[in-house]
Amino acid sequence: MVKPLEFEREIYEIEKRIEELKSIGTGVQLDIDEEIRKLERKVKRKLIKLYRELTPWQRVQVARHPNRPYTLDYVKLMMNNFVEFRGDRRFADDRSIVAGFAEFDGMSVAVVGHQKGRGTKENIERNFGMPHPEGYRKALRVMKLAEKFGIPILTFVDTPGAYPGIGAEERGQAEAIGENLYEMINLKVPIVVSVIGEGGSGGALAISVGDRILMQENAIYAVISPEGCASILWRDSAKAPLAAEALKLTAQDLLKLGVIDEVVKEPIGGAHRNHQLAANILKRAVRRNLRELLNKSIDQLLEERFEKYRNIGVFSQE
Amino acid sequence: MNWFKETLSRVKRGKKVDQSLWVMCSGCKEIVYKKEVERNLKVCPKCGYHFRIGAWERINMLLDEGSVVERDGNLAPMDPLKFKDTKRYKDRIEDAQKKTGMKDAVVSVEGTIHGVSVQFVAFEFGFLGGSMGSVVGEKIARAAERSMEKREPLIIVSCSGGARMQESMLSLMQMAKTCAVVRRLSEAKVPFISILSDPTTGGVSASYALIADVVIAEPGALIGFAGPRVIEQTIGQKLPEGFQRAEYLLEHGFVDMIVERKHMKDIIYRIIKLLTGGSYVHSS
C-alpha cells in the first residue's frame, strides 16, 4: 500500500471504509450495498472536484506519484512485441532510459523513454530515472536506427533531471544532451513525444525534440525543479510550492505558452488510479497524432519541426 | 616593490585598499595593480588567471578596430510568465539593464578578424548571470542565420550559468532552438566556433556550446552541465581539485584546445583560414 498524498487522504479514508464494508459481505444486507454505492459516488465526486482544482504544487506530487504508470507500463499497455535494445556501444547501458522497438497501431515504432523504478531496489537500479550521458547516447543510437529503417519514434518523458554526478560530468553530460537536440531536430522520421510524469529540464528535453509534444494533464515540465528554483531564487527550498506556481509547469499553462501541442486527459483521480484507462487515452492521442504525421512528406515534416522550435520565445523589438 | 609589500601587509591586517587601483586575483589571491591587469587583457600578470570580462570588452579584444556593427540591439526581454520570486522578473530586468547598459545578456555584432568577416555573439555575465532566455536564443538564432546567408563563420563566446529560470520552459526551449539553427549552419558548411569562458554551464553548455565545429576554452574556465554545488549536495562529497575546469574537459576529450586570451584572436583567424581553405569539392 502506497502512502496517500496529503490532499488525497480523505478519499483514501472513504475507500478504506468501502473495503471494510465489502469485507462484511455484499448481498447479505441490502443497506450495506446501498452504503457502498453511496460512498463510491462520494469518492468519484470528491476526486473530480479535487483534481479540477489541483494547485501546481499538488500536480507536482501527482506527477511524482509512486504508483503512476512509467514508460514500460505504457509500452506494455499500448504496444505489442516490445524488444529492448541496450547499451550505447561506447561506455555502458544506462537503465534509467529504456530504448527498443515494438508494434503500435499495426506498425513498427521505436520507443525511447525515461524509466523510474518501483521500490528502493529497482529505483537504485534505474537511478530514479536520472540518466547519465550513456543513457542519452543509447537513446540517440536507437533513434538513428529507427531513422535508417523508416520507423517512427515515440518517446516518453519522465525524469527528475539528468544526473548531477562526477561520472556524468566526466563523460560529457552537457555534450550528450546537446548532441541529442542537434540530431533530433533533423531525424527523418516522425517523432511523437509524450510527457507522462516529470519533465525535468535539459534531462527531459534531451529526448523531447519532436513533431508533436503531448502532455498528460497531471504531468509537469519545467526548466528546473520547484525545489531547485526555490533554493536559488528564494534561498529556501521549502518555498517550492511558490516556485511551482511561478514556473508555469502544468500542461494547461504550457499549452497556452505554445510549448506543447496537446493536453492528454487522465482517468478521474489521476493516471495512478487506473493504468489501463490512462494507457488507452494516451494511446488514442498518440495514434491520432502519428497518423497525421505519417501523411506528411519528409521535407514538410522537417520544415515544420524546425519552424516549431525556431519560433519559440517571447521578446519585444521596437 | 616596497609599496607593493606594504599594500599587501595592509590588506592582511584587514585595512582597506583603494579598490580603484588594486584588485585581488581569484587565482593566486595576490593583490595586483588594476592597470597592469587591464593592460594584460584582464589576465593576472602573476599567475595567468583569466578575469571574467564583459561582452563589449570581448568584442573589442577579438574584432578589428572600426569593423564592428551591432545587430539585433533592439531585441528586449518581456515577462510572459509574470514571474515573481522575492523580486519581480520585470524589476530584475530593469536593474540588469541599468547596471550593464544592455537590453539582455548577449551582444551580437558583425565585424572582421584580421580582415575576415564574421558573425560574433558575446555573453554578458553581469546581466542576470548571462542566463539564456528568449532574447538570447533569438539573437543566437539570427546570428546563425546571417552566418548562413553571408557565408561568414559564426563565433559565440559563452559566459553563462545556463537557462533563465524566470522564463521557465520558454528558456529551456531556447536550447532546442539554438541547436536547430546551428544544425542548419552545419549543413550549409559554414564554420561555427564556440568559445567557452568562465562559467559555461547548464542549458548553455547542454545546447549549442559543446557541439560546435571547434570548441575552444579559456584557461581555468568552469564548464559543465550541473553546477559544482548541486553535484556536491547530490553525492555528499567534496569534488576533486580542478573538476569541471577547462583542463579537465580537455583531458576528457570535450574541448579541442585551451587558448590563452592573448592568443585567442590569432587562433580564431588561423582556424577559419584552415577550415575554409579546402580544395577538394566532392559531389554526390
Ligand SMILES: [Zn+2]
Ligand atoms: Zn593571479
